[in-house]
Amino acid sequence: MDCPCFCEATRQVPTGPRLISMGKFLVTGASGFLGTHLVEVLRKKFEHQGNSGSVRILIRGKNPWEGDPTVEAVYGDVLDRAAVERAIRGVSGVFHLAGFVTRNPAQAERLFQTHIEGTRNVCESALACGSPKIVLASSSGTIAASREPKIHDENSPYAIDIVARWPYYLSKISQEKLALGYHAGSDLPVVVVNPSLLLGPGDQHSSSTGDIDLFLKGKLTNVSSGGLNFLDVRDAAETLARAMDSGIPGHRYLLGGHNMTVKEFFLLIQAASGVRAPRLSLPERWSRHGALVLRLLYRLFGRCFPLDDVTIQMAYLFWYFDNSRAKTQLGLTPRPPHVTIQDTVEYLRHKKTCRACPREQDETGSSRGSFPLVHGRSGGDLNRAGVIPSSNRQWS
Numbered sequence: 001m002d003c004p005c006f007c008e009a010t011r012q013v014p015t016g017p018r019l020i021s022m023g024k025f026l027v028t029g030a031s032g033f034l035g036t037h038l039v040e041v042l043r044k045k046f047e048h049q050g051n052s053g054s055v056r057i058l059i060r061g062k063n064p065w066e067g068d069p070t071v072e073a074v075y076g077d078v079l080d081r082a083a084v085e086r087a088i089r090g091v092s093g094v095f096h097l098a099g100f101v102t103r104n105p106a107q108a109e110r111l112f113q114t115h116i117e118g119t120r121n122v123c124e125s126a127l128a129c130g131s132p133k134i135v136l137a138s139s140s141g142t143i144a145a146s147r148e149p150k151i152h153d154e155n156s157p158y159a160i161d162i163v164a165r166w167p168y169y170l171s172k173i174s175q176e177k178l179a180l181g182y183h184a185g186s187d188l189p190v191v192v193v194n195p196s197l198l199l200g201p202g203d204q205h206s207s208s209t210g211d212i213d214l215f216l217k218g219k220l221t222n223v224s225s226g227g228l229n230f231l232d233v234r235d236a237a238e239t240l241a242r243a244m245d246s247g248i249p250g251h252r253y254l255l256g257g258h259n260m261t262v263k264e265f266f267l268l269i270q271a272a273s274g275v276r277a278p279r280l281s282l283p284e285r286w287s288r289h290g291a292l293v294l295r296l297l298y299r300l301f302g303r304c305f306p307l308d309d310v311t312i313q314m315a316y317l318f319w320y321f322d323n324s325r326a327k328t329q330l331g332l333t334p335r336p337p338h339v340t341i342q343d344t345v346e347y348l349r350h351k352k353t354c355r356a357c358p359r360e361q362d363e364t365g366s367s368r369g370s371f372p373l374v375h376g377r378s379g380g381d382l383n384r385a386g387v388i389p390s391s392n393r394q395w396s
Helices: 033-048 081-088 105-128 167-186 210-216 233-246 262-273 284-300 309-314 324-330 337-356 358-364
Strands: 023-028 053-059 071-075 093-096 133-137 190-195 197-199 227-232 252-255 258-261
Touching (some): 023 033, 081 105, 093 105, 105 133, 105 167, 210 337, 227 337, 233 252, 262 337
Parallel strands (some): 053 071, 190 252
């Protein structure tokens, strides 16, 4: 008999084909950083298993898989209940990744509308269509954030005292509560996954890798005293797929790879890129005041200072957590951190080269092969959790 509390020791990653090996699965936010990788993971799984399953996507704009018979597109917005119900009808499971990522407080209304009303539409439509299992992508920043270097886990409370000033994280907390409420009140099978900062190739819109891009351009001049957690987007996509099989409804899973200090993170980028890491390390107050002065000076010359105040504040926090539950129950296996950083740097440099050559950009900029993907903030995706986190310890 299974342990009624689903303790970690009794839950093992199942082997062999299960739910994910059959049926049709909907992905919202498929054109985002994580979403693109997830669609590719599902396509390869189904192809390997003799095309016993298929993928459906809910998409607003250009379809990266246009002409591919293994990917069915339903055009519409997650805020359109009728479109969402159309997309969910007949599927065996839903990966709800659609979202909006920004650090701009002025976008609060859009954040709450997208994350809360969009999720409500998904849950209500699922109830109307036979209650398929839902895997909801949230953010590790809903619980794994602190002012001191503390390791969080899935039992940690929501970090409202830390993130209350940032609408993105508040909207994600509300999204989680809403979805888990549908599980508790209507027995809708909902699993929440909370990825950390996602890195790796394919972030066409710089939703998650923008800070590394700033490093490569020499625009980061200060080493903050915070710490972060990051995960390779390819490992996140594989684990999301397994969550459809192995995730326990009503539970959440922190998906992360490596906890490290900002200084350690910068040194990894330096080793991968050859670009020297900043040496200056200022207290948060000095850093914010210095940024304010630079922001005014940049404005005088008609330019925009690359760092906003929210980014600076987040870089002085710690975004550490333990990924043991995801490793035990979902088979999360993070690749070495230097591999992810190296691939991210190479992708960003290749993207810059492509932009310099319009002809090459036309051929590769929107193609499936270039993985214009998720967890971040592409046209309809979600998930950037964290910011610049850290690692005196590694839960890998």
